[in-house]
Amino acid sequence: MKWRWLIRTASLAGLVLIWQLVALIAASDLLPTPLAVLASLATHTASGELPFHLSVTLARVAVAFFMAMAIGTAIGIIMGRYKQLDLVFDGALVLGLNIPALVTIILCYLWFGLTDVAAVLAVALNKIPTVVVMVREGARAVDPKLLAVAQAYRLPRLTTLRRVFLPQLYPYLMASARNGLALIWKIVLVVELLGRSNGVGFQLHLYYQFFDITSILAYTLAFAGIVLLVEAFIMRPMDNRLNRWRS
Amino acid sequence: MSGLRIAIREKRFDGEAVLGEIDITAAPGEFIALVGPSGAGKSTLLSLVAGLDAHYDGTITWDGAPLSPPGQSPEHMGLMFQEPRLMPWLTALDNVRLVEAERAARESGFESRAAALLDEVGLEAAHQVWPNQLSGGMQRRVALARAFVNEPRLLLMDEPFVSLDMPTGNRLRRSLLALCERQRPLVLFVTHDLREALAMADRVLFMGGAPARVLLDHPVDTARGRDLESADVAAAQQSLLARHPQLLSGILGADANQDENNEEQA
Numbered sequence: 001m002k003w004r005w006l007i008r009t010a011s012l013a014g015l016v017l018i019w020q021l022v023a024l025i026a027a028s029d030l031l032p033t034p035l036a037v038l039a040s041l042a043t044h045t046a047s048g049e050l051p052f053h054l055s056v057t058l059a060r061v062a063v064a065f066f067m068a069m070a071i072g073t074a075i076g077i078i079m080g081r082y083k084q085l086d087l088v089f090d091g092a093l094v095l096g097l098n099i100p101a102l103v104t105i106i107l108c109y110l111w112f113g114l115t116d117v118a119a120v121l122a123v124a125l126n127k128i129p130t131v132v133v134m135v136r137e138g139a140r141a142v143d144p145k146l147l148a149v150a151q152a153y154r155l156p157r158l159t160t161l162r163r164v165f166l167p168q169l170y171p172y173l174m175a176s177a178r179n180g181l182a183l184i185w186k187i188v189l190v191v192e193l194l195g196r197s198n199g200v201g202f203q204l205h206l207y208y209q210f211f212d213i214t215s216i217l218a219y220t221l222a223f224a225g226i227v228l229l230v231e232a233f234i235m236r237p238m239d240n241r242l243n244r245w246r247s
Numbered sequence: 248m249s250g251l252r253i254a255i256r257e258k259r260f261d262g263e264a265v266l267g268e269i270d271i272t273a274a275p276g277e278f279i280a281l282v283g284p285s286g287a288g289k290s291t292l293l294s295l296v297a298g299l300d301a302h303y304d305g306t307i308t309w310d311g312a313p314l315s316p317p318g319q320s321p322e323h324m325g326l327m328f329q330e331p332r333l334m335p336w337l338t339a340l341d342n343v344r345l346v347e348a349e350r351a352a353r354e355s356g357f358e359s360r361a362a363a364l365l366d367e368v369g370l371e372a373a374h375q376v377w378p379n380q381l382s383g384g385m386q387r388r389v390a391l392a393r394a395f396v397n398e399p400r401l402l403l404m405d406e407p408f409v410s411l412d413m414p415t416g417n418r419l420r421r422s423l424l425a426l427c428e429r430q431r432p433l434v435l436f437v438t439h440d441l442r443e444a445l446a447m448a449d450r451v452l453f454m455g456g457a458p459a460r461v462l463l464d465h466p467v468d469t470a471r472g473r474d475l476e477s478a479d480v481a482a483a484q485q486s487l488l489a490r491h492p493q494l495l496s497g498i499l500g501a502d503a504n505q506d507e508n509n510e511e512q513a
Contacts, residue, residue: 145328145330145332146332146334148299148328148332149326149328149332149334151298151299152297152298152299152324152326152403153324153326153345153346154298154324155345155346159345163334163337163345164334167334167336242336244377245335245336245337245377245378245379246335246379247377247379247380
């Protein structure tokens with residue numbers, strides 16, 4: 001356990017080191033050193049500006065994430081379990097998978113105005129089809145023999161879902177959640193850039209206009225740090241807990 | 248009338264009749280073995296009784312009323328399949344508790360019988376173990392405890408001890424008979440092993456034919472709890488097979504009065 005942490009940390013430290021070296025050799029405004037970025041991160045944090053925009057973005061990510069997971073899982077289960085419905089919705093699904101994120105975003109803003117609802121909806125709409133595809137695969141692979149046990153013992157529907165059906169979907173849901181988080185925060189930044197007046201995406205756009213590369217990297221670093229924390233303290237422990245029976 | 252009544256006119260799969268006319272009456276507490284070659288419809292019949300398949304022509308009743316549809320009275324039926332079919336993500340104890348969950352939620356002061364039952368089948372030390380860390384025999388013990396946890400009035404077993412070595416199988420059979428002795432459920436026990444049927448059951452029903460029917464209803468008159476390898480069982484088997492040499496292939500001998508069932512069937 002200890003060793004794993006060491007390797008993970010060392011690998012990240014190595015990346016920072018390479019960055020520092022390249023920046024020193026290049027000695028250009030276009031590539032600030034990690035130390036300069038850290039200093040900028042500290043300034044932005046101290047002024048309260050970065051925490052504010054970061055929390056706004058995180059809130060959007062969270063809402064869009066849970067919305068996409070809930071809706072995508074429900075549709076995925078239904079499509080995986082009912083062949084006829086799968087047939088009906090498969091075309092729409094392929095379409096949904098292939099509509100560019102930008103199109104959804106622009107249309108949502110045009111239809112629903114430049115609001116947070118439109119922003120979050122656009123992000124969720126982009127993610128839902130990928131959740132559906134993954135969960136549908138899982139729902140198709142559910143073991144009918146275990147479901148027969150639930151049926152024969154007359155387990156209530158909710159118990160069957162929670163204790164028999166969903167546990168078989170967990171690997172698919174976890175994979176979906178991991179992909180989802182990565183995809184969603186990228187799209188949220190685009191949404192913010194295009195139509196919101198706060199959030200990390202909005203700030204990045206601002207610093208882009210100022211040519212402030214150091215600040216851009218500071219914001220990126222802050223977000224990357226949060227993603228690593230989510231992975232380490234939420235995703236991985238959850239994964240371990242759900243998989244402990246596989247020893 | 249009390250007990251189980253299976254009155255099937257026909258059961259088809261993809262247009263082909265697999266079960267013909269079947270009429271079985273069984274009293275509470277009776278241990279009935281269903282014997283026949285593979286494909287003789289034993290498991291199909293069991294899944295109809297279990298309520299896993301509602302598409303058949305006929306009725307199955309308990310005390311004159313139709314057996315409960317899914318979602319109702321979970322307490323009167325216990326099941327064991329050919330494989331243990333435990334939820335691998337639940338511990339042994341949670342697997343047993345799973346099927347008594349609803350009752351636990353309904354009744355205040357409910358105390359789970361799951362732990363006591365696991366102790367009774369010899370798994371005192373394995374309550375918190377995941378199924379894939381248990382041996383095949385132990386997994387079946389968990390399934391056995393699960394089958395009895397609701398004190399079922401009707402117990403359905405589909406070759407539950409198949410592919411176990413003899414000592415392990417014998418221990419499980421003894422556990423089953425001990426639990427039956429105490430709870431007295433009506434047991435429908437599917438097996439293709441005639442010795443197992445004769446050793447455990449009060450009545451052996453032989454199935455065969457296409458579509459399948461009950462060929463012979465054979466009462467076992469010696470007392471229960473016979474040993475699979477005992478002389479009693481061997482003698483009973485011998486005399487039965489002397490009278491109906493092809494019984495286990497699903498063919499009743501020509502000396503019986505059911506000639507219509509003797510066609511084809513290898």
